[in-house]
Amino acid sequence: MEFKLEAHRIVSISLGKIYSARGQRGGLKLHKNLLVSLVLRSARQVYLSEPGCPPEPPPAASGRGGPRLPGADCEGPRPRRCCCGCSCCCAAAGGEANRADCAAAAEAAAPPPPHCPRKRSAGERGQAGSPVKKPRREVEEEPPPGEQEDMETGNVASLISIFGSSFSGLLSKEPKGRRRAPLDGGEATVATTPTDAAAEPGQICCDEPVLRTLNPWSTAIVAF
Amino acid sequence: MEEDVETRKISSSFLRDHSYATEADIISTVEFNHTGELLATGDKGGRVVIFQREQESKNQPHRRGEYNVYSTFQSHEPEFDYLKSLEIEEKINKIRWLPQQNAAYFLLSTNDKTVKLWKDEDGEWRMGSRCLRAPTMVEPVSPLCRVLVRVRWGSGTCPWVLTLCLSSQVPVLRPMDLMVEATPRRVFANAHTYHINSISVNSDYETYMSADDLRINLWNFEITNQSFNIVDIKPANMEELTEVITAAEFHPHHCNTFVYSSSKGTIRLCDMRTSALCDRHAKFFEEPEDPSNRSFFSEIISSISDVKFSHSGRYIMTRDYLTVKVWDLNMENRPIETYQVHDYLRSKLCSLYENDCIFDKFECVWNGSDSVIMTGSYNNFFRMFDRNTKRDVTLEASRENSKPRAILKPRKVCVGGKRRKDEISVDSLDFSKKILHTAWHPAENIIAVAATNNLYIFQDKVN
Numbered sequence A: 001m002e003f004k005l006e007a008h009r010i011v012s013i014s015l016g017k018i019y020s021a022r023g024q025r026g027g028l029k030l031h032k033n034l035l036v037s038l039v040l041r042s043a044r045q046v047y048l049s050e051p052g053c054p055p056e057p058p059p060a061a062s063g064r065g066g067p068r069l070p071g072a073d074c075e076g077p078r079p080r081r082c083c084c085g086c087s088c089c090c091a092a093a094g095g096e097a098n099r100a101d102c103a104a105a106a107e108a109a110a111p112p113p114p115h116c117p118r119k120r121s122a123g124e125r126g127q128a129g130s131p132v133k134k135p136r137r138e139v140e141e142e143p144p145p146g147e148q149e150d151m152e153t154g155n156v157a158s159l160i161s162i163f164g165s166s167f168s169g170l171l172s173k174e175p176k177g178r179r180r181a182p183l184d185g186g187e188a189t190v191a192t193t194p195t196d197a198a199a200e201p202g203q204i205c206c207d208e209p210v211l212r213t214l215n216p217w218s219t220a221i222v223a224f
Numbered sequence B: 001m002e003e004d005v006e007t008r009k010i011s012s013s014f015l016r017d018h019s020y021a022t023e024a025d026i027i028s029t030v031e032f033n034h035t036g037e038l039l040a041t042g043d044k045g046g047r048v049v050i051f052q053r054e055q056e057s058k059n060q061p062h063r064r065g066e067y068n069v070y071s072t073f074q075s076h077e078p079e080f081d082y083l084k085s086l087e088i089e090e091k092i093n094k095i096r097w098l099p100q101q102n103a104a105y106f107l108l109s110t111n112d113k114t115v116k117l118w119k120d121e122d123g124e125w126r127m128g129s130r131c132l133r134a135p136t137m138v139e140p141v142s143p144l145c146r147v148l149v150r151v152r153w154g155s156g157t158c159p160w161v162l163t164l165c166l167s168s169q170v171p172v173l174r175p176m177d178l179m180v181e182a183t184p185r186r187v188f189a190n191a192h193t194y195h196i197n198s199i200s201v202n203s204d205y206e207t208y209m210s211a212d213d214l215r216i217n218l219w220n221f222e223i224t225n226q227s228f229n230i231v232d233i234k235p236a237n238m239e240e241l242t243e244v245i246t247a248a249e250f251h252p253h254h255c256n257t258f259v260y261s262s263s264k265g266t267i268r269l270c271d272m273r274t275s276a277l278c279d280r281h282a283k284f285f286e287e288p289e290d291p292s293n294r295s296f297f298s299e300i301i302s303s304i305s306d307v308k309f310s311h312s313g314r315y316i317m318t319r320d321y322l323t324v325k326v327w328d329l330n331m332e333n334r335p336i337e338t339y340q341v342h343d344y345l346r347s348k349l350c351s352l353y354e355n356d357c358i359f360d361k362f363e364c365v366w367n368g369s370d371s372v373i374m375t376g377s378y379n380n381f382f383r384m385f386d387r388n389t390k391r392d393v394t395l396e397a398s399r400e401n402s403k404p405r406a407i408l409k410p411r412k413v414c415v416g417g418k419r420r421k422d423e424i425s426v427d428s429l430d431f432s433k434k435i436l437h438t439a440w441h442p443a444e445n446i447i448a449v450a451a452t453n454n455l456y457i458f459q460d461k462v463n
Helices: A002-021 A030-048 A087-092 A096-109 A113-118 A194-199 A208-213 B005-012 B298-302 B343-354
Strands: B027-032 B038-043 B047-053 B067-074 B079-081 B086-088 B094-097 B105-110 B115-120 B149-151 B162-164 B186-188 B198-201 B207-211 B215-220 B228-232 B245-250 B257-262 B267-271 B283-285 B306-309 B315-319 B323-328 B337-340 B364-366 B372-376 B381-386 B392-396 B437-440 B446-451 B454-459
Touching (some): A002 A030, B027 B437, B027 B446, B207 B245, B215 B245, B245 B306, B257 B306, B315 B364, B364 B437
Antiparallel strands (some): B047 B067, B094 B105, B115 B186, B149 B162, B215 B228, B245 B257, B267 B283, B306 B315, B323 B337
16 A cells, blocks of 8 residues: 555645646746656556556655565455456455456556556546546645545546646646536536635645546646 | 855855845856867856966966956846746856857857857957956855865776866955946847757857757857747647657767757757758667666656767767766667666655756766766766776765865765765765756866856866
């Protein structure tokens, strides 16, 4: 579990960096924010990945927990998430069947990470066809403090849904008109409480369900 | 930035009221000219300070070839882009010299958005160096320090000895007092949407290029109202952006060839003869990633922060966060040499990510004969690697450790286990003291090392 905590921490730090980058003198640094978004993506994938699945990449940076080798065992009494996103099968089943499913999913997911979150149950496929978008937007997250980590990975959203504002508005500060159309499954609906987010800029919480279903705060986001 | 105590005591009494005082003095680029006679530094406050090498004189042989402040001028001012509501920093990102023409010196300086060409003619730029020889101390802003060092890389048959000579500390001059009213000869503006990271003068001395995160433009020195876009990696859909340009340089001899590095750790060599828009590279240099080193931060540490052609034009050197690599232009699949600069930081990447140090952009330089390469590190350390003997040394640019005539010891970082007496442990390293910018004289063993707001010039003393 340590690697998930590490990943969670890295996600928090990364979001903090993206947020604070807006106030930087000289404007947003494209290079730095791109790198931060890549780290964010990696950490998020690890964070949301099935415990039994080999996290990609392994959190070698932390030095704790050790790298998870491919084929790490899927054993464990804890409820598991299959990368395939079959939340029902994971939650309901247990024991051997689950392990087998998980192993199969792990093998299938072992190749590049971009595909791992792609595996979702049919009903939740918002944009299976589109490539994983790199997160370069800023995000204000709703801070529901103390919320228990939810292991539901049924709907692993792409980063477009999480970071709603468009990157193509690089020359303009106004991202409003560039928000992506809502995807199937309602992954990227209009910002619900932008004022809340603007009011609590310091709080950045990266709970799993929030990560997945995060809505963009159009007023708080500055496009690159 | 932390300065040593001595400097702090002196400068505090002369501090300007402006809160940027210390920050503005942080040196952001260092560059020798083609003969090594002049050394230019740019800082975060948009100033350029030029040092000139003293002519050798028989009267004072011990002052052979020392560098003294020659002149200084304000190159860039902070600007505000009203359309984007963005402030444009005045920090000088790069300075590049042109070869001397007649009696005039030319240099290019750039901030994030605008490149300027400066010309020094008699009376226009130079301050009149005589008065600088014995000035009274006004305000130490850029102290000069020359240190005697004798570094032996081993008692083997081919020791590489670097000796430097220390003289009494040169009285330091406040650049503001020496400020000249300088006007740029040319201003090349409004060509870059993103932040300029590199400029490079072509070997034809008629053109130069400027590179930002996504585009590279080619300029003619005589034409300021247009430039040619020669590389454009901006995707049609910015959401698909995966890499940016981090550095670019022209080949030293072939005026049609240049390279640019990316944030993904790749280098592309382009030939301008093939097409007007060099989106398709002629060569692509990339080393396959080592899967055992994979971490959350693999992508960041593989981002190349500097790329430099060797003087011969046969090799390119790249710097990423932990290593320096030398590539042969004829071999694209891997570098021919890899040098670990500070591999002990590999286990600390998460902390370095937190404090933003992982984004530091270190530069690297070749010596004149391409036999030694140098780059900076933390704790005011800088490293030299001898490509022939495979020896390396870690030195420190610090006045505390540089008494007159003292022998500067090579430093060593203790990575674990028992720390020996003179070693410093990784956890004791000061990450606010970073050496990002260094320069090597084109012909001699003279190096300039910028340590935050201090400039160190090390010269070897021929016995």
